[in-house]
Amino acid sequence: MINLDIIKSTYEGESAEENSKNLQKYITDTTLWTESAGFPYAGIYQGYDQIYQQVFAKLRADWINYTFTPENYIAASNMVVAYGTYSAVNKATGKAFKARVAHIWVLENKKIISFEQIVDSQPVVEAMEK
Secondary structure: OOHHHHHHHOOOOOOHHHHHHHHHHHEEEEEEEEEOOOOOOOEEEEHHHHHHHHHHHHHHHHEEEEEEEEEEEEEEOOEEEEEEEEEEEEOOOOOEEEEEEEEEEEEEOOEEEEEEEEEOOHHHHHHHOO
16 A cells, blocks of 8 residues: 555545544554644644544544545655645534645655644634634
């Protein structure tokens, strides 16, 4: 499996559960995951447990149908960039949003070394404001 296929498998599975299992398969204890400054879950997290607790569990707790819809991918050497749109409805406010986003993935030996999110955080933050 090439790097592009690995990253596509984390977005384009038959279900969110399949995407999550695929992601977990390629993350190591040393994988660094960066959520953008200004994003509600901003920070740098290491390994699947930290990533899950600080990002995915919070997304599930705070949002209805939080989705990244990939528009396209760019792959070069050990890097894959996926770009597209986030969308969801905030559970506390009932407000929906859409935000443009890019994900930068670096892989080595078919494992994810790092992930960096670049996102227009303003629509996300505004959807959370009462």
